[in-house]
Amino acid sequence: MTLLRVDGISKSFQGLRAVDEVSFEVAEGSILGVIGPNGAGKTTIFNLIAGALRPDSGRVHLAGREITGHTPHQVTAAGMTRTFQLMRPFYSMTVLENVTIAVLAGGGAKRTARTAAAELIDRVGLGRWRDAPTEGLPTAALKRLELARAVASKPRVLLLDEVLAGLVPAERAPVMELLEQLRTDDGVTLVFVEHIMAAVMRLSDSVLVLDLGRVLTTGAPEEVTRDPRVIEAYLGEDPHAHA
Amino acid sequence: MTATSAPPAPETAAGRPLPRLPWNRHLIAIAVLAVLLVPLPLILPPAQASVAVRVLIFALMSIGWNMMSGFGGMFSFGHAAYFGIGAYASAWLLVEHRVSPWIGILAGMVVAAAFAALIGFLALRYKLRGAYFALATFAFAEMLRLWATNSDFVNRAVGYHVPLRPEASWWWLQFEPSSPNYFWVALALTVVALVVSVLYLRSRAGQFTKAARDDEDAAAAVGIPVMRYKLLTMALSAAITAVAGAFYVQYFLFIDPDLAFGSSVSIQAILPAVIGGVATVWGPVIGAVVMGPLNDVTATMLRNPPAGLEFLQGRSGLDVIVYGTLLIIIVLVLPKGIYGTIRQRWFRR
Amino acid sequence: MTSPADQGHVAAAGDVATLDPDEARAPAGRAVPWRRIAVITALIVVAVVLAYVRSGSGVVVVQAVATGVLIGGVYGLIAMGLTLIFGVLDIVNFAHGSFLALALFLTFGLAQAGLHPYLALAVSVPAMFLLGVLVQRGILAGAMGKPLENQLLITLGISLIIENALLLFFGANPRSVPLPGDRGVPIFEAVANLSRILAFVGALLLAGLLYLLLQRTRLGTAIRAVAANDTGAQLVGIDTRVIYAVTFALGTACAGAAGTLVAPLVTIEPTTGALFNIVAFVVVVLGGMGNVVGALVGGLVIGLAEQLGGIYLPGQSPLLSVFIVFVLVLFLRPQGLFGRSA
Numbered sequence: 001m002t003l004l005r006v007d008g009i010s011k012s013f014q015g016l017r018a019v020d021e022v023s024f025e026v027a028e029g030s031i032l033g034v035i036g037p038n039g040a041g042k043t044t045i046f047n048l049i050a051g052a053l054r055p056d057s058g059r060v061h062l063a064g065r066e067i068t069g070h071t072p073h074q075v076t077a078a079g080m081t082r083t084f085q086l087m088r089p090f091y092s093m094t095v096l097e098n099v100t101i102a103v104l105a106g107g108g109a110k111r112t113a114r115t116a117a118a119e120l121i122d123r124v125g126l127g128r129w130r131d132a133p134t135e136g137l138p139t140a141a142l143k144r145l146e147l148a149r150a151v152a153s154k155p156r157v158l159l160l161d162e163v164l165a166g167l168v169p170a171e172r173a174p175v176m177e178l179l180e181q182l183r184t185d186d187g188v189t190l191v192f193v194e195h196i197m198a199a200v201m202r203l204s205d206s207v208l209v210l211d212l213g214r215v216l217t218t219g220a221p222e223e224v225t226r227d228p229r230v231i232e233a234y235l236g237e238d239p240h241a242h243a
Numbered sequence: 244m245t246a247t248s249a250p251p252a253p254e255t256a257a258g259r260p261l262p263r264l265p266w267n268r269h270l271i272a273i274a275v276l277a278v279l280l281v282p283l284p285l286i287l288p289p290a291q292a293s294v295a296v297r298v299l300i301f302a303l304m305s306i307g308w309n310m311m312s313g314f315g316g317m318f319s320f321g322h323a324a325y326f327g328i329g330a331y332a333s334a335w336l337l338v339e340h341r342v343s344p345w346i347g348i349l350a351g352m353v354v355a356a357a358f359a360a361l362i363g364f365l366a367l368r369y370k371l372r373g374a375y376f377a378l379a380t381f382a383f384a385e386m387l388r389l390w391a392t393n394s395d396f397v398n399r400a401v402g403y404h405v406p407l408r409p410e411a412s413w414w415w416l417q418f419e420p421s422s423p424n425y426f427w428v429a430l431a432l433t434v435v436a437l438v439v440s441v442l443y444l445r446s447r448a449g450q451f452t453k454a455a456r457d458d459e460d461a462a463a464a465v466g467i468p469v470m471r472y473k474l475l476t477m478a479l480s481a482a483i484t485a486v487a488g489a490f491y492v493q494y495f496l497f498i499d500p501d502l503a504f505g506s507s508v509s510i511q512a513i514l515p516a517v518i519g520g521v522a523t524v525w526g527p528v529i530g531a532v533v534m535g536p537l538n539d540v541t542a543t544m545l546r547n548p549p550a551g552l553e554f555l556q557g558r559s560g561l562d563v564i565v566y567g568t569l570l571i572i573i574v575l576v577l578p579k580g581i582y583g584t585i586r587q588r589w590f591r592r
Numbered sequence: 593m594t595s596p597a598d599q600g601h602v603a604a605a606g607d608v609a610t611l612d613p614d615e616a617r618a619p620a621g622r623a624v625p626w627r628r629i630a631v632i633t634a635l636i637v638v639a640v641v642l643a644y645v646r647s648g649s650g651v652v653v654v655q656a657v658a659t660g661v662l663i664g665g666v667y668g669l670i671a672m673g674l675t676l677i678f679g680v681l682d683i684v685n686f687a688h689g690s691f692l693a694l695a696l697f698l699t700f701g702l703a704q705a706g707l708h709p710y711l712a713l714a715v716s717v718p719a720m721f722l723l724g725v726l727v728q729r730g731i732l733a734g735a736m737g738k739p740l741e742n743q744l745l746i747t748l749g750i751s752l753i754i755e756n757a758l759l760l761f762f763g764a765n766p767r768s769v770p771l772p773g774d775r776g777v778p779i780f781e782a783v784a785n786l787s788r789i790l791a792f793v794g795a796l797l798l799a800g801l802l803y804l805l806l807q808r809t810r811l812g813t814a815i816r817a818v819a820a821n822d823t824g825a826q827l828v829g830i831d832t833r834v835i836y837a838v839t840f841a842l843g844t845a846c847a848g849a850a851g852t853l854v855a856p857l858v859t860i861e862p863t864t865g866a867l868f869n870i871v872a873f874v875v876v877v878l879g880g881m882g883n884v885v886g887a888l889v890g891g892l893v894i895g896l897a898e899q900l901g902g903i904y905l906p907g908q909s910p911l912l913s914v915f916i917v918f919v920l921v922l923f924l925r926p927q928g929l930f931g932r933s934a
């Protein structure tokens with residue numbers, strides 16, 4: 001069953017067509033990897049479907065209901081949560097407080113919210129930073145905080161914007177495991193933007209390749225990375241370079 | 244993008260107890276303080292007792308301001324609007340319609356909250372931020388002042404005198420000028436305001452408000468309807484400051500447009516919190532304790548100026564000069580305020 | 593991997609500075625925005641006609657327009673100083689009006705001593721410039737780059753100190769500075785005092801001088817460079833600390849000059865400065881925060897709005913209509929009539 005459907009969304013910034021007639025579908029329980037060179041429009045697509053920006057045209061459906069033009073909190077309430085590429089913690093709070101708020105916002109009971117948050121924090125491997133203020137946390141920890149906070153709102157669809165960026169390879173494996181778990185144990189559908197090709201190859205059921213705001217191609221990970229157009233779009237940059 | 248140098252070794256906190264929340268400590272401290280302060284007006288000489296009442300009025304105004312501007316992160320430069328609405332609503336009901344000040348206080352709270360929600364809605368709807376937001380709040384307070392100054396509806400520039408009653412009365416909130424009841428009422432109102440602000444901060448709404456202050460987009464992304472909680476915070480903040488205005492009228496028995504809506508009133512709402520510590524529970528109270536007596540000290544000084552400055556006798560303005568100087572020094576030297584700095588030094592955060 | 597622009601920061605997309613598609617196409621300040629000037633002119637004409645309909649008297653309207661334009665020029669000069677400070681130092685200077693008040697009292701004192709009020713300019717302008725340097729270096733420099741609220745509070749503190757020091761030393765009783773040889777000058781059917789006309793002319797001259805200074809001198813170029821991008825300016829060898837101090841001082845000097853020019857027109861009280869301060873804020877927002885030419889035009893518009901508002905809302909303070917315009921502009925065109933630019 002299609003859980004997220006995007007039909008021809010476009011967005012221009014002062015004449016620059018950042019997203020141009022992009023369409024794709026994501027089946028429930030699947031993982032879609034989104035790749036493309038810097039500036040391809042990946043983050044903008046997230047902003048459009050998560051309600052942070054209003055598309056100039058096109059529509060977004062979540063579980064059969066149209067959510068085009070909904071505000072971000074309405075989109076989250078409808079079951080789709082995003083993370084931010086540049087981490088956006090609640091800076092005056094500790095890691096635990098950050099995640100607790102997300103649990104509460106997701107409708108969690110007040111009495112159990114902190115315990116639930118603490119469990120989630122352990123699960124993403126943030127345990128030893130649990131009571132630390134977010135100011136001054138290393139990038140790796142902030143990335144995982146983004147993830148924990150997004151998962152805390154119990155989404156059906158999770159939009160992840162480069163959650164592996166900034167992690168050393170040893171730190172990536174547990175996060176990738178967690179993402180797989182989220183799909184298998186929690187039934188979460190994932191759309192993730194990633195430059196690290198190893199992760200894209202390992203996790204994705206299918207891959208969407210963007211270039212200059214347009215969909216270049218889409219398909220299974222192996223097919224897509226063999227596509228000469230994809231290699232061209234990376235301008236000679238080997239798409240496997242990060243792996 | 245540098246990776247952390249720390250090895251990803253013990254990553255779990257399972258079994259470690261959750262940190263304790265500060266709310267109960269705050270509530271206990273409020274209760275203890277309230278009990279300790281009850282006998283104060285019986286001990287202090289009358290002149291000092293009136294300083295104590297002034298301190299409480301400052302605290303009340305600033306607790307309200309701090310809720311919106313400190314915890315809510317929406318810097319208000321126009322809390323005179325809410326103070327004045329509280330003052331005028333209760334005075335108008337009392338003088339024109341013979342309605343008890345208690346009901347007047349409630350009415351003032353409701354009107355102020357509604358007005359704040361309206362301004363807040365416009366300001367948020369049109370995405371006013373930073374300087375623009377501060378200027379808009381300032382403009383609304385000034386508009387109320389100008390309107391009150393020129394409207395027969397509220398007696399123009401003359402304002403209202405609260406009619407004196409032949410005998411003391413709780414229902415009409417009027418006692419002998421030296422009665423300790425004034426202090427007790429002000430104390431009760433301030434304690435209620437403090438408790439309300441602690442309960443609010445502890446609540447879902449308060450937590451969401453703080454999240455929205457830290458990062459509006461991130462708050463929305465976890466599903467918080469940011470606008471709703473910001474408006475709620477503004478309304479609550481305005482209602483608390485309105486109580487201060489309504490009580491002010493009953494205590495000083497007089498109000499006019501400048502005393503109610505003047506920009507110096509907005510400043511009086513800001514100062515205690517800034518001196519004590521913005522976005523802390525105790526900041527406004529501590530700031531008010533610093534500010535209240537200053538007023539008295541400068542007044543005494545101007546009544547009997549030191550040698551060489553005799554020409555200052557009977558002049559006014561010294562108190563505000565001291566406030567202004569204090570404000571600058573605090574912002575430059577202790578930007579977290581007295582309590583905020585102490586809390587940072589002595590406790591972990 | 594991550595591009596330098598904070599793309600997660602979608603709020604920036606709704607930012608007031610980038611809202612207007614016109615500004616995006618024609619980079620600020622280059623082309624003359626004819627269309628917008630036409631719209632504003634049309635709005636003013638409509639406002640004047642409505643005022644005529646409302647009052648039914650041509651004389652009243654002509655008088656209002658004349659008074660409005662004349663005082664509007666002075667508002668423009670004051671606001672130019674304020675907007676310059678905002679554009680370069682990013683400070684909303686709440687003390688601007690109190691510098692004006694200081695100049696008023698200075699002019700009063702000099703006039704008492706027998707000096708012609710306009711000659712007081714030779715004292716008030718350098719004095720306010722110097723005070724501006726001292727205040728910026730001594731107080732504000734310590735808060736550069738801090739949150740906006742800090743600077744707001746500091747300038748507020750400065751204004752409290754100045755205003756109340758005046759109250760303390762001079763008392764609250766109103767004073768005036770009569771202009772020798774002041775008389776009514778007929779303009780069509782209306783009459784304007786010579787002092788008012790001279791204030792207008794003087795303000796325009798000084799505004800023109802300031803404009804030339806900004807556009808034609810090395811100092812002006814440096815100021816505009818710092819306004820556009822202070823780190824960039826620092827890289828090409830501009831000492832931003834000097835520029836900050838000089839700019840702030842230029843701003844306060846504008847307030848000082850305006851104070852002397854209006855001394856013969858107003859009742860001189862410690863609180864007079866606060867009134868001008870409020871109006872200057874409105875003008876600055878209307879003209880686009882940081883936009884010096886916008887401030888001058890905004891001044892004229894607000895001068896008119898104040899006077900015509902007196903016709904629309906008889907019995908209310910003219911300031912009320914100024915605030916109504918203010919709030920409308922804040923909500924409907926927060927970037928001001930001409931957008932932000934220095």
Ligand SMILES: Nc1ncnc2c1ncn2[C@@H]1O[C@H](COP(=O)(O)OP(=O)(O)OP(=O)(O)O)[C@@H](O)[C@H]1O
Pocket residue numbers: 013018036037038039040041042043044045085593594595597599602604605
């Ligand atoms: N708010 C905005 N205003 C103007 N231009 C924008 C805005 N957001 C994005 N852009 C532009 O749109 C284009 C697409 O940006 P986007 O952030 O979507 O790229 P991306 O694929 O996420 O890149 P990266 O891999 O670097 O994260 C870029 O040229 C960017 O500069």
Ligand SMILES: [Mg+2]
Pocket residue numbers: 042043044085161599
């Ligand atoms: Mg991106």
